[in-house]
Amino acid sequence: MRVVVAPDSFKGSLPAARACEAIAAGVRRAAPGAEVAAVPMADGGEGxxxxxxxxxxxxxxxxxxxxxxxxxxxxxxxxxxxxxxxxxxxxxxxxxxxxxxxxxxxxxxxxxxxxxxxxxxxxxxxxxxxxxxxxxxxxxxxxxxxxxxxxxxxxxxxxxxxxxxxxxxxxxxxxxxxxxxxxxxxxxxxxxxxxxxxxxxxxxxxxxxxxxxxxxxxxxxxxxxxxxxxxxxxxxxxxxxxxxxxxxxxxxxxxxxxxxxxxxxxxxxPLMAEITGLPAALDGADLVITGEGRVDGQSAAGKVVSAVAALARERGVPAVALAGGVEGPLDELHALGLTAAFGIADGPRDLDGLKERAAPLLAATAEQVVRLFAR
Missing domain, CATH: 3.90.1510.10 (Glycerate kinase, domain 2)
Structure with a gap:
């Protein structure tokens, strides 16, 4: 199984590279033999x-x-x-x-x-x-x-x-x-x-x-x-x-x-996707996991999740987003190519608590996602 990990930073919590590490750890727990390609992303702003x-x-x-x-x-x-x-x-x-x-x-x-x-x-x-x-x-x-x-x-x-x-x-x-x-x-x-x-x-x-x-x-x-x-x-x-x-x-x-x-x-x-080589990384992938601090209806307007989803759709690759918070409707994101989005919270938490545990929560959620796709 080949999984591409391409999140934005989780603002105030994890830079994109750290988010990649956490997601990759969850992927490998679910599929120990998986090939993981980490592509830290940004939208032209911080990071x-x-x-x-x-x-x-x-x-x-x-x-x-x-x-x-x-x-x-x-x-x-x-x-x-x-x-x-x-x-x-x-x-x-x-x-x-x-x-x-x-x-x-x-x-x-x-x-x-x-x-x-x-x-x-x-x-x-x-x-x-x-x-x-x-x-x-x-x-x-x-x-x-x-x-x-x-x-x-x-x-x-x-x-x-x-x-x-x-x-x-x-x-x-x-x-x-x-x-x-x-x-x-x-x-x-x-x-x-x-x-x-x-x-x-x-x-x-x-x-x-x-x-x-x-x-x-x-x-x-x-x-x-x-x-x-x-x-x-x-x-x-x-x-x-x-x-x-x-x-x-x-x-x-x-x-x-x-x-x-x-x-x-x-x-x-999209420009950062080009610079980081994301299109080539997606060729032959079985799954791409992206994410950012929050995914909602505005994420379709040029955010990392939308750019990753659009590239994945062109290649027929399922695209899943992980986020600290998810609020629908996400119709535009799904139309762009996003397969699904999941919040990483494991129960009632305040924002500070969620930020403190962002890495293990990302890993745990990524593991469950990959178990749906592993074969």
């Missing part, structure tokens, strides 16, 4: 860096960078073993958690630190860069990131705009003549799990601005500024990102990367 390293090998690089408010911070990214690929998690240098100690400043917060990580990776030889967005403190359209790569954002007098999303309201021209050749030669991809456009009532400022501390007036200010940014991109570069699905991710960072660097946006979970 993306670790999953990349597990799949590709390589190293974690830590450098001095800039937090969303311009303060010094240590941040890390992943560089593949051959040095040609890198993964940068935007939250490492531009995340909301980095500014919890001070009043939030949504109109001036910038993604400069993320750009410093990208620039360092490219200088070291990376020519494929994945930017995993999510958890940002910024709504600057990725302008800070792009500045760190040599792009200038100029007003009508030809002067550089200050950092932050609000300043884009005075944008007249984007000058990329200072972008190094190695940056131009790199392929950029953006992993995101939202479909919000850049601007408008469903855009970056309107949907995510309040989470970053923006008042209703600041939301309007930021949306207007991002609209100016999008207008300049459309006028000078022929790239329309106003209503591009996903362009609003991380305060418009995805839209800025697409418009200026030609980055390729992609839903995070």
């Amino acid at each position: 993306t860096l670790d999953c990349f390293l597990a799949a590709r090998g390589g190293e974690v690089v830590e450098i001095a960078a800039t937090d969303p408010l311009g303060r010094p911070v240590k941040a890390r990214y992943a560089l593949s073993g051959d040095g040609r690929s890198a993964v940068v998690e935007l939250a490492a240098a531009s995340g909301l958690t980095l500014v919890e100690d001070v009043p939030r400043d949504p109109v001036n917060a910038a993604t400069t630190g993320t750009g410093e990580l990208v620039a360092d990776a490219v200088r070291r030889g990376a020519r494929e860069v994945l930017v995993a967005v999510g958890g940002s403190a910024t709504t600057d359209g990725g302008s800070g990131l792009l500045r760190a790569l040599g792009v200038r954002f100029l007003d009508a007098r030809g002067e550089d705009l200050p950092p932050g999303g609000a300043a884009l309201a005075r944008l007249a021209r984007i000058d990329d003549s200072g972008v190094p050749p190695e940056v131009r030669a790199a392929r950029f991809r953006v992993a995101c799990d939202v479909t919000s456009p850049l601007v408008g009532p469903e855009g970056a400022a309107a949907v995510f601005g309040p989470q970053k501390g923006a008042s209703p007036g600041q939301v309007r200010e930021l949306d207007a500024a991002l609209t100016v940014f999008a207008d300049v991109l459309a006028r000078d570069r022929g790239v329309r990102v106003h209503d591009l699905p996903g362009a609003g991710a991380a305060g418009g960072t995805c839209g800025g990367l697409v418009g200026v660097l030609g980055a390729e946006p992609s839903p995070g979970a």
